[in-house]
Amino acid sequence: MQPRRLLRPCLAILLFALFAVALSSGAGGQHRRGYPVPPAPATPDAPAAPEPKLSTHHFDSVTMEREAKEMAAVAASIPGDIEQLKKGLLPSNAFDKLKRIEKLSKQLPRFAGEQLMALQPRK
DSSP, X not given: OXXXXXXXXXXXXXXXXXXXXXXXXXXXXXXXXXXXXXXXXXSOOOOOOOOOOOOHHHHHHHHHHHHHHHHHHHHHHHHHHHHHHHTTOOOTTHHHHHHHHHHHXXXXXXXXXXXXXXXXXXX
């Protein structure tokens, strides 16, 4: 009778161990290696129509002209600021004006160089 008494707990422990091993090895779940492959697009990619080429030459010349006018206007206001400095008054935007003139003076030669490169015939 003794072997039968020990058989039930041993059998229960054995089944529990098998169940635990089965769960830990993932036999019950799905295994994926890597990422899933996405489905094909509903409509195949048509060749893209060439985009209309905007006239960068015109845009650059308009931008260059606008910035040249802005620089001239800002530069024209500097002598008045200098007169106020002589009187001991410091206009609040004097440094901003000078920084803007500096920035524009760096951009204008770049625009001019691009314009010259655009106008030269390519070999």
